[in-house]
Amino acid sequence: MESLIQQFNIDVRAVQPILFTMLEHMHTGLQGPSHSMLMIPTFTDVPSKPVNGLYLALDFGGTNFRCLLLNIKHNEILDSWSDSRKIDPQIPTSKELMSVLGGFIQDFLHLHEKELTPRPDILYTGYTFSFPTEQTSLNSGTLVHWTKEFITKGCVGEDPVKQLQEELNKRNLDWVKIIAMCNDTVGTLCTRRLTDPSVEIGVILGTGSNASYREKISNIKKLDPKAIYSSDHMLINMEWGSFSGMPQNEFDKIIFEKTKEHSSQPFEKQISGRYLPMMAREALRKAILTGCVFNGLWGDGSTLSDEEKSPFSDIHREMWDEKHRLRGEEMEEIIWDESEKKEKVEEILRQLWCKSNPRLKLREGVTLQLSDLSLVQQLFKAILTRSARLSAIAVSAVVIHIVKGFIEEAKEKGRSETDYLAKHPKITAAIDGSLFTHNRGYKEEMARSVELCLDSVKGYCLTSSSSSSSSATPSSSTETSVSFSFPSIIPEVVLEATNDGSGIGAAVIVAANS
């Protein structure tokens, strides 16, 4: 069991090559098409003027769709009305999906007729659409692929704003105008930035995961060089879920194989809430089948029969649906069961067994070995801790990228390398998502890991050799060595929980751009 748990251990002080790879992929993504993170230009910067007015925000990015009507004055939300409904990722067609979203918006507006009287000629609307969408302007783009196990046909390759606006028009809601589309990370960044100028990064750690940050427009080489923008910075939606450079273990590979779109979103599948319980279940399966836990011996000394093991055997591959699934809350309850007898761990494990095989009543009356329950708890904790550490490594890479930008800017202005610190003594990452905001200990583990990780790279110089073949003599290759210096001074990094940024953010972005 020790070696199983060890597979989830990451030493955040020894990850210089990972940081370097992530920085390289960020750089490549800013140049043009990328096989790793998409690094999507969002056509907006953070709000630079006070936000005022009445806005509709639509938030679609996972299990729920939300409508929010917001009355904002001088960056403060005076009134807000909101409602949400569950969305099934299995909705088969875009037509059906649009009809569900459109119908819900229509009902919501009807319910809030009073707040919308007199009816505005135009209700300025922001649409948070949190799936990898290559933007072509503030309110247009193309969905690259689904994530978070969505399968709806007729959306990939299409413009999500156009699809929803057409549905609204069909329902005589053409006065509801989608002015801006944004990703939830961008919404979170912008919302927090209204009250905290040190916010440079927006992160979501929930069902899915991703980050955005502020980039200098001159560094975004893939943008049309002739285009004119109102700011010299633009927010970049990284789509870091598709980063493939994190160390992977056997369970990551199993999850990649078993999930939809299995070749995409490797990093997201290692850390996010949609996948962690699957990972826990897979690791538990291995632990049982290899005899690391419940190895024959139950509380009463009897052995685990083949039938009792069977829910965890290979023939039971259907463990991803609702019925057989270990839920995120259950995983958390297992991890945090501090009772002497680990009753909650036992209760959930028994249920899980029965869910997988209803014929089986796991010998009621027989207690499971306390030592085994503790081992399962440790295993699940290791999986959650790894998620916090990997997220910390990714945030650290973004911080290093930003700091390098600050240093370059200082140098361009003829100032010393460290001068930027006076202007940026602190970098804040605004973070939303249930994994970060609800899981006890996650935030602390992540903050500790960011600190350790950044401390370990300060002033570090990484030299790696790479081979490139010469075109004149294709058979010969030359070894070149690449060296990369990490900044020697890094400002304080703060991770700040930010609730509801993804919804409110869409309204903030509409306001900032209208």
Ligand code: BGC
């Ligand atoms: C999506 C991102 C989103 C993240 C968090 C990922 O699956 O690709 O666009 O920001 O989930 O919701």
